[in-house]
Amino acid sequence: MSRLYEYQGKKLLREAGIRVPEGEVVSTPEEARDVVERLGRPVVLKIQVWVTGRAGLGGIEFADSPKEAEEKARKLLGKKIKNYEVEKVLVEEKLAIRSEYFAGLIIDDAQKSPLMIFSSVGGTGIEEIAQEHPEKVAHIPIDILKGLRDYEARNLLRRTGISGKLLLKISDVLTKLYKVARQYDARSAEINPMVLTEDGEVYAADCHIAVDDYAVFRHPELGIEIAREFDRPPSELEKIAYHVEEKDHRGTFYFLQMTDEIPKEDRYIGFNGAGGGGSMMSMDAVLNSGFHLANYCDTSGNPSASKVYRAAKIILSQPNIKGYFASGSGVASQEQYHSARGLVKAFYEEKLEIPGVIRLGGNYEEKAIEILAAYLKDIPAEVEGYGRDDSPEFCARRMKELIDKNGSIPHEIRPICDSDVSVDAYGFEIFTGKIAIDHSKCVLCTSKGCVDACAPGILKLLDDKPVLAVTEEDAKKGKCTECLACEIFCQFHEQNAIDIHLPIPGLKEYRNRLIKGTSDLKSTEEEKV
């Protein structure tokens, strides 16, 4: 779920006609001062980060004057709260609170409908309050075709002990809250606390709205950078991975780092799962063998070889991992040789030194295992391929044995080199990259096997040299499926004349910084000596 910040959520509520405290979001102490000058009232300053219980974490301050607001904002901005650094603070009028309530909308998987929940007690610790006072909490399912009717909202409120004018005011807020949730495809939308002020008005004093990741494409106006929930800001590597996924719709590629730093001596594994269930089962097996996971990654849903290649390159951008473990359900419907080719290209480029255990059970697993065995025998690392009859537990044990055997060497990050294909080589663009064929080398080629290897049949021979058999436009639009078969054939059986360039924006710079970081560290260590 893609969460919105409080200030973003409140903006949507305000536009829908729900009363929210007057104020503005700021990113400098001076702006905070200006806001208070304009408001001319005491204010509350609230950090805009995705944590709950901000007050207890020192993320809420009060100020009575512009000067005080400036000081308090200076204190809050830049502060580290859990995994977040405070970049924005919401400055808004302080409410004179008479009582607090809770309103929330969720999607209920059992009733398969939206559910509006209301509690006539609210505020911090709402979950416990609701348990202690079940008579103050009520909920109703909402008919998706009709929306929340005002009388339905009134009946809901009546059940929690709300009556009179207040019942009218709050029911109005509830029907509007549902409209906001529906309009913005919210998976959940909560107002907590909903506040009744001393002068009898109802305000949304805080709100949490999370948008359905799958519907983010409908709402460019929300400016959601990564349509996914994080309990911390996404890491740089995760951002790089997300953009790979975003640009290639073929199959899933999901990448999440599970630790900030991997000490050289610790036993972390680079993990490449396939499918949610199979990945979970495989992760359990890795953990049970005494390893930690550096990351979670899922390449499934019939991804192209190029996507698996990029996933492997990203996984291998984590220094000090001790092994590469790939495993899914074991009986995948997708053709597994695509994944095998993607891994071969990545491992070969990386001159992989840490061992790999690759469990590619499923359709064409024999061919997939054969590809790994045939093309990875020359790299420093030992890489073993397994199929559906080898359990994740067995594969995790093999991982351990291989790591112990090579003395548990940590993975070292290599710089990403620019391809050295000459600029005048024959070439064309493909869906997510470029193919270059050095025709001068093709003279020595006897088999012309690249043409046969090309499954979609987009290559043909012209004057004994491979060229496109379809238009350049078609190749780019996806006729070239990026199966990598031509390149691998040419590299291992012929003249190494084909280069498939699959850029990963940002990765080169990312690795360079890591490498520089470690060398800086090394030189300081040396100085100490």
Added chain:
Amino acid sequence: MAILVSEKSRVVVQGITGREGMVRTRLMTDYGTHVVAGVTPGKGGGEVYEIPVYDTVEEAWEKCGPIDISVIFVPAALVKNAALEAIDAGVKFLTIVPDRVPIFDVLEIVRLAKDRGAVFVGPNTLGLVSPGKAVLGMIGGRAERAREWFRPGDIGVSSRSGGMTSAISYYLTEAGLGQSTIVHVGGDAVVGLSHPEVMELFEKDEQTRLVAMFGEIGTTQEERVADLIEEGRFTKPLIAYVGGKAAKSGTRFSHAGAIVEGTRGSYNSKVQRLRDVGVHVVESISEIPKVALELRGSSGR
């Protein structure tokens, strides 16, 4: 009898001319699924593997006769309208393969389906197979694989993970245990037929004598299966695995979710509830065939 699909079911493929639609139609027809028509708006009059293509489901129905099932392979953003079109045309069972379908779209499909007495599997499903009879979706990948991996028998399989649907069924086959119907209910938070609804279908199915279920953390599906058993509405032996033990706990959608569901959804809640009502909860997938053999006694294949 198997559930939901048999070799007699008359099937339409929506999105038959797309990349996945075309490839998977091949799988289905090769396996024996009775695909009578395809639908792609704007491509009516064409053919895919000698299957006629129409512009609308209604047209397919008029020209080819009644349609029992629609299998949908259209981009996620178009799924809602495709599903509503099929339901409106009178189709009573849909298999919605695409993933990333917005949840409010799914809720709208649920709502119309309820009105019309229709049901669906998915979205985000690999599909389902009644071994030896028919396959819907993309499970198995290729017909010869699907024949090798899945064998007819009396064990029902219901799973929230696509890969594990195949894996469990394959390991059962390896142990000499066939399956009645294999259903991947789909990986999303809200799906058409969830575990409890599939259990009710297996309960009524004479061929099914035992059920294997792959559950996962999140949602209340497994707890609701336990509720069904408690209410006496599902009485067949059930073997269950719940994935996600290692996952970080406490990933909660919202306070609101916690208020309504309490601790439902967690690994411990699911395992506890299932064990309390006598479900055989196993710790590893490889135990499923073993327990199934024990439960079946020595009756063999």
